[in-house]
Amino acid sequence: MDIHKVAVIGAGVMGAGIAAHIANAGIPVLLLDITTPTLDKLLKADPAPLMHPKNARLITPGNIDDHLAALRDCDWIIEAIVENLAIKQELYRKLATVRRADAVVSSNTSSIPLHELIAGLPDDFAAHCMITHFFNPPRYMRLLEIVSRAQTDQDALAKISYFCDHKLGKGVVTANDTPGFIANRIGIFWIQTAIHEAIALGLTVEEADAVIGKPMGIPKTGVFGLSDLVGIDLMPHLMHSMKHSLPAGDALLEKANIPPVIQTMIDTGYTGRKGKGGFYRLNRDGGEKVKESINLQTGEYSVSQAAKLDSVKASRDGGLQALVSHPDKGGQYAWRVLSQTLRYAAALVPDIADDICAVDTAMKLGYNWRLGPFELIDQLGVAAFAQRLAAEGMEIPPLLEKAREQGFYRHEAGETFYLQPDGTYTPLQRPAGVLLLADLKRHTTPLLENDAASLWDIGDGVACLEFHSKMNSLDPQILELIEESIAFIPNNHQALVIYNEGSNFSAGANLGLLVFAAQLGGWDEVDNIVRAGQRIYQTLKYAPFPVVGAPSGMALGGGCEILLHCDAVQAHAETYIGLIETGVGLIPSWGGCKEMLHRWSSFRKRPGGFLPPVLKCFEIISVATVAKSAQEAKDYLFLRPTDGITMNRDRLLADAKAHALTMVANYQPPEPPVFHLPGATARVAMEMAVNDFVAQGKATPYDAVIANTLAAVLSGGDTDITDTLSETDLLALEHQHFMQIVRNPATLARVSHMLETGKPLRN
The missing domain is CATH 1.10.1040.50 (N-(1-d-carboxylethyl)-l-norvaline Dehydrogenase; domain 2)
Structure with a gap:
């Protein structure tokens, strides 16, 4: 039986966090406490327990005295109250009178053994009772320890394990009923x-x-x-x-x-x-x-x-x-x-x-x-x-x-x-649907490689492009291997997944190379990197095979732009995507502006012609917006409405591979878009808005310089709504305005400050 509705009893930090994460999985949850809790703290908490504010709608608050009968509709009841055995058992006796016969009851205890929790309780209740020990904060900490006994109903145990793995994204570990578990x-x-x-x-x-x-x-x-x-x-x-x-x-x-x-x-x-x-x-x-x-x-x-x-x-x-x-x-x-x-x-x-x-x-x-x-x-x-x-x-x-x-x-x-404890060795077998690059790398060699990236065969005709530079920052070596991979794959494979198992998919372009080149006056080298990134990302977009991006963690700047050029994205739920170039005095220049304009004009058509999409892109990019989850990334169209989300990090590569394979039959590259941009009409509107922010002290004068540079690109330059612009035209605008602003000493000061301190400079 599947889990369709869950109850959490105890609305403290831990209980509320568990309820929020169940809501993140799209499952309705009843949150009960002695008095009816409010959800204000959940919505204001930092780090956010909810992957999207709308998920709060799946949480129904209530109190134990008035709403205990509602537990009859729940498939799983999680107890997260005070660590006191007598109080827990008193609650369990109440739950025994209202729970459905097949409903699972689990405790989030971190210290009380299961055999003590179920002592004296009816056999049927005890058989459906276990410990599910979440770690705090429940959304972000991946471990879930499950403790059961020989008498535990095995179907109930399997049901909870599957749900926590696939739906909540947990690394489920079976622990014995010992103090502190594992x-x-x-x-x-x-x-x-x-x-x-x-x-x-x-x-x-x-x-x-x-x-x-x-x-x-x-x-x-x-x-x-x-x-x-x-x-x-x-x-x-x-x-x-x-x-x-x-x-x-x-x-x-x-x-x-x-x-x-x-x-x-x-x-x-x-x-x-x-x-x-x-x-x-x-x-x-x-x-x-x-x-x-x-x-x-x-x-x-x-x-x-x-x-x-x-x-x-x-x-x-x-x-x-x-x-x-x-x-x-x-x-x-x-x-x-x-x-x-x-x-x-x-x-x-x-x-x-x-x-x-x-x-x-x-x-x-x-x-x-x-x-x-x-x-x-x-x-x-x-x-x-x-x-x-x-x-x-x-x-x-x-x-x-x-x-x-x-x-x-x-x-x-x-x-x-x-x-094994008996001294023998047993093959390590991953659960079905788990594919780890780390496992493959122990036993195989890459198809292509250099110091910053590698191409791997992950089976079924699918290749995987892995970044492994510091912070997976994008540099000429990675661009080179992307280009080599695009040429290699058609004769050997049928699809490509872009994925790695670092903490972050990519922190963006290597800014250190930019500063180094600037200090030596190597502007031709900077120009070459911008042009190479544009050319290679375009080649990736129109490759004769499907490309699926599979990010986890930060996918920023150039890391976001490569995802924008993929045919599809299968993102880990904890992916933080954004075009953050304005924060260091730059603008997206590897097609980020172009792709965002295309998405907002295609997926979110609004009355008023092209002006609203242009303004929306300006709103998102000018303040270096970063989506705080994959769910939120769809609001900004960093992810398409059709892109997939995987809750369990260990299942991401397998899901991305499966996604790519569904696209192989009769694959055709996308049709090149055309743009009709409003030119000066939009540019002036954006500049006026920025000037207001400067006048109010909400932006610095150099913020305005950067924002106006961005506005010049997003508005289409010297054009009007009747003209037709191509991707090449927009890439030329990105290149032109990037090369202008990158030479500004105030931009170089921002880049250097970010590299030295990890924090933005508001000059």
Whole structure:
């Protein structure tokens, strides 16, 4: 049976966030609490829990006393109330009287075992009861831990797993009914170990976060920045719960105490970003914002200083092994934290999960680690890791001992195998409909490649173009490989998908090359790049085979423009698309203006001729609009109404490939559009609007220069509505006005400032 309607009971931050994400999937949801909640906070929250404001219409608020009977219509009831066993069970007894016999009840608990939750409840209720542990915020955190028991109805379990995977986009991990499940069991140990060892070694918080960050494949927040983000006062509550349920002798119990300096922070309101500050704070005395950090020994704050550790520098070339073997305090710290955390993880399988894959996936999706614990041990070298543990007097867990010779993962004969708790190896099999480029790359070689991009065969006559430059920024090498791929594919394949597994599809054109060329006066080189981008994107658009873009994360500037030239897009739901060139003093020049004009005149015809589409494009591009989701991207026509959206990131490539294959039969490239643009009529209207913003102080004088440059392109230049313009004409306008404005020192100042600070300059 499918999930057609869901109820969430508990409208706190977590419950409301879960309800919002179910609404994001297009499913009606009933949100109940003791008193009827409002949706104001959901609509105002940042980051936004809703992928589109219209999704709020799918949420019906209510209260437990008056609306409990409405649960009879729900296929799934999620409990997200206070972490108190007695209160939860009291609610369950009420739910047992109203739920439909086949309805699933699940708890979002992060600490109470399932066997305690269902104790004393009717057998049929218990059989349809499980734990579905979402991570906060539910929209953005991909991990979902599901805990069931042998008595759990298997059809109910399969139904919820499928829904959470396909409709909510979750990485569903099956966890055993043990304290903290998987991610928090290891994650809490890791955080507590990192804090205690930093204090013991006398590290600053900046030094600790520099080590436990990029060098380990962990977000740059490290451990102290992460604690500030989630709330420092959360840890004592988690540790209290863990102490209640952990088995005697568990290594986490040794880490359970809260250091005095942290307890003092909590007592005085320094609980992180939600409080007065945390390990880091912003001092606003004197009207300025000065970043400060706490001294872990004294509890006093001082101006934050960047970490300078030779071990961190060594890791940039030598990787993780160079980090943990370095003799400075950063290297010692890295080893102490990693050795204890990874050893603890190895000792917990098969107790917390049936296999190592579940543990690795949980830590990657729940804590945003690039590699899971067992992948990290493989990177360090299992034998070397175990030998060093033994040399330091630490016991070797049985699973680690079994992995000594061949590692936790083996890659051979076109397959990946992983170590089972019994010492045997089993092929790693992805769920049906999951296709990962990372898997293919372990066992195949690219069809074409250079330092910035590669072309891969993904089966069934479909090729995949992957960017792999820094931030996937677009440079001449990527343009070159696009052109080579267009020539290569007709003789070898029948369709192309443009996709990569980086955090972002593309941050746009490589601005560093632009500044470098400008400093050397290399304007001919800049001119060549603009012309090459226009030519190659046009060739891509009219290629004799279907092209499907498959973005995830940011697709900005030139990254947005390549999607605008694809036949179709299959976007991950968390795709943030926009033409942001005006923010750095430029205008779109690889066909972005042209394509947006075509879309707004084709898909959103309005009374009044071509003027409204021109003004709408100006409104979107002039303020560097970025859609905050794939759903919102359709409002701006960065995505077409017909473009697809995939909720689960792991299913994106397979969905894009399937989309491309549906277009192969009788494929014909699109018909070239023609344009009738209003010229001076529209240009003057746009310039007047910009001048008003400058007069009101809402735009700078140079903002007006940029906007007026954009207006000259979008209005069609020296034309009127009776003239016919081609794509070539509009590309010429883009090129002409880009080359004019790029030479302006104010534009180069904006570009340089963005590269140096990551923030726009309002000059």
